[in-house]
Ligand code: ATP
């Protein structure tokens with residue numbers, strides 16, 4: 001039985017209910033919603049009934065418990081979430097602008113999850129896992145980067161597999177040592193899951209076809225490109241697949257990529273055909289955008305099957 005691990009930020013997200021530019025005025029807010037890209041990812045994995053765990057840190061506060069309670073209820077092994085006694089759980093305030101882009105105020109590096117490092121407990125947890133998912137957003141502090149690299153090496157050394165969603169904020173790329181860390185992750189990656197232009201972050205090639213070929217030649221087994229409401233594509237050495245997105249009403253796009261990745265990794269590890277894996281991932285991403293709150297649209301397998309069947313794609 002496989003067990004999926006991720007490491008990184010656990011946050012609450014607090015959302016402005018009116019569109020506009022940032023937070024320089026008082027605006028109505030809704031939240032706290034459980035959040036953090038690795039947390040959203042692992043919650044969707046757990047909801048699919050797949051064994052999984054997250055290594056992170058929260059403060060002993062309500063923002064921490066709203067996350068721990070949700071993850072536990074959805075089937076995630078929470079034994080790797082450490083509570084920092086004097087710490088505060090991370091947060092993200094988000095306001096959608098009129099053009100659909102997002103203004104954020106983050107508290108990550110100086111929150112409890114900014115102090116993640118491995119302990120005897122979490123090292124033992126890593127050795128029970130067979131797959132490591134690296135989330136680019138989690139590379140926000142040197143000790144977290146180090147923890148992720150150690151976990152990636154250990155899972156791989158024990159015969160496991162690695163997936164990598166670059167999901168990078170551009171400013172992260174210029175942090176000291178970051179390019180080296182990213183190359184180290186990429187060298188261990190079996191499944192690479194960029195969104196749109198992120199495909200070109202690690203390739204010299206300028207066209208999609210050439211960049212895919214270049215990355216596969218480096219030893220990556222499969223590449224999945226996320227394309228928002230247009231769906232997604234899958235590539236390995238034998239197969240090239242494009243699938244359009246499911247038609248849904250978009251309420252809140254945050255978390256779509258994380259849910260998509262979770263469903264993809266879960267069904268890929270289960271050995272389904274690439275076309276079926278991609279359908280589940282597309283369905284999970286589509287359902288994720290229909291609910292306000294980044295983790296609120298995570299789905300059960302029955303919910304994914306229902307969406308796939310309703311649109312004649314089963
Ligand atoms: P995130 O903001 O979570 O980082 P992302 O950029 O990683 O998102 P997207 O490409 O926006 O990822 O979305 C991931 C997947 O979710 C898409 O490939 C698609 O399957 C699905 N998806 C996203 N938005 C929509 C939508 N409006 N309608 C249908 N499906 C969608």
Ligand code: MG
Pocket residue numbers: 167195257258
């Ligand atoms: Mg993304």
